[in-house]
Structure formats: structure tokens, C-alpha cells
Amino acid sequence: MFFEIISDTPETLSTDCLVIGIEAEGVLTPTATLIDQCTGGAIQALINSGDLTGKAGELLMLHNLTGITAARVLVAGLGKADERKDRHYRKLVKGINQTLGKLKLKSVAIALDGLASDHPDTYRQTRLFTEWTSADFYQYDSTKSKKADPVSLEQYVIHLHDEDAELGESALLDGVAIANGISSARELGNLPGNICTPTYLAEKAKALGEEFDSLKVKILNEEKMEKLGMHSLLSVGRGSAQPSKLIVIEYQGGKDTDAPHVLVGKGITFDTGGISLKPGAGMDEMKFDMCGAASVLGTIEAAAEMQLPINLVVIVAAAENMPGSQATKPGDVVTTMSGQTVEILNTDAEGRLVLCDALTYAERFKPASVIDVATLTGACIIALGHHATGLLSNNEELAGALQQAGDFAADRAWPLPLWDEYQELLDSNFADIANIGGRSAGTITAACFLSRFAKAYPWAHLDIAGVAWNSNGKEKGSTGRCVSLLCQYLIDQAEAVEVNEEAHH
Ligand code: BES
Numbered sequence: 001m002f003f004e005i006i007s008d009t010p011e012t013l014s015t016d017c018l019v020i021g022i023e024a025e026g027v028l029t030p031t032a033t034l035i036d037q038c039t040g041g042a043i044q045a046l047i048n049s050g051d052l053t054g055k056a057g058e059l060l061m062l063h064n065l066t067g068i069t070a071a072r073v074l075v076a077g078l079g080k081a082d083e084r085k086d087r088h089y090r091k092l093v094k095g096i097n098q099t100l101g102k103l104k105l106k107s108v109a110i111a112l113d114g115l116a117s118d119h120p121d122t123y124r125q126t127r128l129f130t131e132w133t134s135a136d137f138y139q140y141d142s143t144k145s146k147k148a149d150p151v152s153l154e155q156y157v158i159h160l161h162d163e164d165a166e167l168g169e170s171a172l173l174d175g176v177a178i179a180n181g182i183s184s185a186r187e188l189g190n191l192p193g194n195i196c197t198p199t200y201l202a203e204k205a206k207a208l209g210e211e212f213d214s215l216k217v218k219i220l221n222e223e224k225m226e227k228l229g230m231h232s233l234l235s236v237g238r239g240s241a242q243p244s245k246l247i248v249i250e251y252q253g254g255k256d257t258d259a260p261h262v263l264v265g266k267g268i269t270f271d272t273g274g275i276s277l278k279p280g281a282g283m284d285e286m287k288f289d290m291c292g293a294a295s296v297l298g299t300i301e302a303a304a305e306m307q308l309p310i311n312l313v314v315i316v317a318a319a320e321n322m323p324g325s326q327a328t329k330p331g332d333v334v335t336t337m338s339g340q341t342v343e344i345l346n347t348d349a350e351g352r353l354v355l356c357d358a359l360t361y362a363e364r365f366k367p368a369s370v371i372d373v374a375t376l377t378g379a380c381i382i383a384l385g386h387h388a389t390g391l392l393s394n395n396e397e398l399a400g401a402l403q404q405a406g407d408f409a410a411d412r413a414w415p416l417p418l419w420d421e422y423q424e425l426l427d428s429n430f431a432d433i434a435n436i437g438g439r440s441a442g443t444i445t446a447a448c449f450l451s452r453f454a455k456a457y458p459w460a461h462l463d464i465a466g467v468a469w470n471s472n473g474k475e476k477g478s479t480g481r482c483v484s485l486l487c488q489y490l491i492d493q494a495e496a497v498e499v500n501e502e503a504h505h
């Protein structure tokens, strides 16, 4: 599928389908007015007859219109201006793509005059449209013997007015790069645990390093981690036949002296719970427990593709959490790389055990910020459901920047408190910290645990347990959530650098 921006007159576009909009109560958008005039009033006639109303989400395909070059016109209802939220825009895009997909069309031109979203920002509208459309056509077939039919749409044209075209072009470039990062993340998430092992994640990282000159990849094996004192991370993989890996990718897009942003991903390629075994129902979904890793890998791929003028480091803490004769037992005490000891009261609280050593490792990069991404707690699903990522941080400015980035990218995060009052829930009689804090505030105590290892830099934690995958029927699968938020955060950081430099010159 190839996206492009075109500013030619809509009535002369040669395309399999031209998509236009009408607003609530049958109000014609500028392009709808134009097409109506060219076709001798075909659109207005349908409004008059009640076939078209402009209600949000309405879709009507029109054939054989004379006076224009498009083979079909798809009229999309945009609803009332004051009721146009991101979720309506998302639904509209999905509806359009489903209609186009069913008809197996080869080309389409979308001309909605910037009226499908309440945000007037052309860059945002175009970028989201590109990301969402690409996501709508994602198909998983890697482990099916019968491969999916290739997507028939070859040319996807977004029609913008002349003065918006340049902004649209840059939105398209970013949007395609981010969309690619999202599909890479979804693909890794969807792959089963017997294929997507820590070693497989490491191989994928190496492949990224081959693809982009700007990426340097380093894989730390268990022996190397042992030497570094990462006994907490290593304790998680003890029961598994699969060796644990620490994956480190450095992207240099900024100056040598620019402090990097660090992204840390939880890469538990399967979480049985270990000796604190999980119940059987739905346990297959614990193959998604590496979605944090997938999203930071997808993000650095997108950053490299966008050639962002910043420095970035991705660290993936990858392990498989299994029971076994060598497995860590409840009550075991391990020494983390930081020197702090941890009493492992529950081997199912393993995410924090791999992340804490990765967070200590991050110190060596003298980072500007560190953000970890993890399917960390079931409690986050209870707190925020399946819409928002949980956001906890030791730095207000960073938390604000992330929340804002999520709003802009329609990939939202919502804050939870990280007050000191919660810290004592992690007290242990036998070590410096316990790895669980009891039944209450599970997402917060998990973040409290991580905060003990993140004192050296501005740090934020994104709990994606509720958003990383869908569990429902045909929708079941990885979402790629957080790639978009993280990319937006990095784009914002890159812009801040540019503004600063301009101020200095
Ligand atoms: N990977 C799980 C968290 C999870 C569970 C995410 C279900 C999405 C859906 C994590 O490793 C875990 O097991 N957490 C425990 C922590 C508890 C033992 C303190 C949990 O949430 O139950």
C-alpha cells in the first residue's frame, strides 16, 4: 500500500473510489458541494430523499455518477462538529477501510476537507489517518499454513488543499514510519511463545541493526549479565530452558554530546507465573507479556526511519518465566545489580525483577530520561480498563510530556500517584525490598518497586497490561499500543532540541 498526498481537483482524480464527507443534517462539505455541482445535484438529491443524513459513521457508496472521473463515490457521515472526538474519527476511518477492503479496490482518494476530526491540525489528522489505515490492513498469517490474500489497495491518496500539502507530506512520512513500527510490534506480540523466545527477540534486534546504519546492537548473554550482577533478572529465567537476554540498541541521530533518551521494555516471552503458577484459563495470552519489549523495538525502528535528530537507547530485558527444578522459589532472596536485595515472595511478579536490573544498567548512558514499558500488573486493568495506559513517574515534567504525547497521538496514558506512603507496602523482614506489596494498589506498588532503581534520572513507567492486546474473538491479538505515544514523545523532544538550537544561533 502506497500513501500519497494530492492537491488536484477532486472531480478530476482518476481513482476507484473518491471518499467525501457530509456533516450532520445533510450539510455539504466543500468537496461534497463541488462533486454535487459536477454531478448535476446527485448528492443533494440523496439528502433530499433521506438516503443521506450526515449522521456520524454513515457510509453510502454511489456508482455511475457522471461529470466526475472517479469510478465510485463513498459518502461518509461526519456528524455534528461539536461531537467529533477521536473515537468518532477512528470509527469513521475503520468504516471506510472495511468498505474499501471488502470491494477489493486498487485505489482510493480521501477528500474530507479536514472536517472528520475536531482537531483542525492537518499534521495530526493526516498522521493519525495513515497510522490507523495501515493498522486496519494489518493481517497476521505467520503461523498459518494458508497465507492471507495480499491487500488489494495499492494507491491510497489523501487529498489536501494546496496550502496544507507540505504539512500533510511530513505527516505522511512520520505516519508511515510509526505505522511500520506498530506493525512490527504487533507481529512480535502475536507470535507464539515457542517461536518468539528471548533469543528470537535478540535476533530481531540484530536484524534491525543490519537494516539501519544508525543503529548499534549489543546482546548480553547470561554469562555477561552474571558478571554485571544482574541476579534479579537472571532469577526469572532460571526455570526455563530458554536463555535470558539483555538487548541493547543505540540510535544516534543527535550529537555525540546529547544525553540519550532510554526506553526499557519488559520482554517476558511467556509468563506462566513460575512456581507461583498462574491458573490455566486464558494463560495463552501470557505470550503477550513481551509487548513492552515489542513496543520499544517498534519505536526505535520508527525513530530510525524518521531519522529523528536525537539520541536514543532501547534496552529489552528478555526472559521466559517457567516453573522447574531450577526455578526461583517464593521466599528466595536475590541481589540486584544495584546492590539492593529482593525477597521474591511471588514468582509471578517477575516483570519488575527483570526491569530493575535493566533500569540500573540504564544509568551508564547518563540519560536525559528513562521510560519503561511493561505489561506489568493485572491491577492496571482493574484501575483503568482497556483504554488508558497507566503512567507513573518520579518527575512531573516527564509525566506531563508523556500524557500530552499520548493525547496528541490518540494513544492515551493516565497518571496514578507514586507517593512515598505506598513504599512501605514493600517492606520485607528478610531483604531490602519485597517484590510484592499485597492486594491493594497493585499497579502503584509495582511502580514503587521500580522507582527504587530509577533514582539517578527522570523516569516514567508505562503499564500497558490493559491495552497491549485485545482478547475478543476475531479482534484477538496485539495492538502495538504505546509505539505511537512514544514516537510522539520523541518527536516532541527532537523539536525541543531544534528550538533550542535556533535560540543559540
Ligand atoms: N504479566 C503479568 C501481568 C498481567 C496479568 C498483565 C494479566 C496482563 C494481564 C505480571 O507478570 C503478573 O503476573 N503480575 C501479577 C503481580 C502480582 C503477583 C503482584 C498480577 O498482576 O497478578
Ligand code: MN
Binding pocket: 271, 273, 347, 348, 349, 350, 351
Ligand atoms: Mn507474572
Ligand code: ZN
Binding pocket: 268, 271, 289, 348, 350, 351, 375, 376
Ligand atoms: Zn508478567
